[in-house]
Amino acid sequence: MVFSNSHLALELGSWVYEELGIEGSVMIHLVPLDADGYCYDNAYIEINENLSQAEQSVAICHELIHWKQYQDTGVFEETEAYNGEIALYKQYRNEVRIAQLEIENGWSLEEKAEKARQVLGIDNTKIH
Numbered sequence: 001m002v003f004s005n006s007h008l009a010l011e012l013g014s015w016v017y018e019e020l021g022i023e024g025s026v027m028i029h030l031v032p033l034d035a036d037g038y039c040y041d042n043a044y045i046e047i048n049e050n051l052s053q054a055e056q057s058v059a060i061c062h063e064l065i066h067w068k069q070y071q072d073t074g075v076f077e078e079t080e081a082y083n084g085e086i087a088l089y090k091q092y093r094n095e096v097r098i099a100q101l102e103i104e105n106g107w108s109l110e111e112k113a114e115k116a117r118q119v120l121g122i123d124n125t126k127i128h
């Protein structure tokens with residue numbers, strides 16, 4: 001479970017938590033910092049509150065990847081965190097967008113996959 005003093009961090013953080021299969025409690029605290037974020041070895045994460053929302057979001061993804069790494073291996077690995085942060089954030093944005101359209105348009109489950117392809121610009125014919 002994710003705890004936070006920020007709605008953004010709570011929503012995105014909870015999604016990333018599920019996506020990565022993190023276990024136990026994680027605290028994401030937005031505070032003034034001299035860096036984008038920090039991940040401590042006790043599941044405590046700090047995010048710089050002075051960043052833009054998009055920057056905060058990417059930083060939250062980055063630090064949660066670090067916490068998952070620490071849970072799995074006991075070490076923080078920087079390259080994997082940098083490579084994964086944007087992909088994770090984009091995936092979250094896409095899922096939120098699809099969920100919104102689903103509510104707005106009352107899509108059925110059958111429609112959902114096809115509409116999602118259109119929203120995300122996935123072209124069937126290119127996949128062979």
Ligand SMILES: [Zn+2]
Pocket residue numbers: 062066078081
């Ligand atoms: Zn890092």
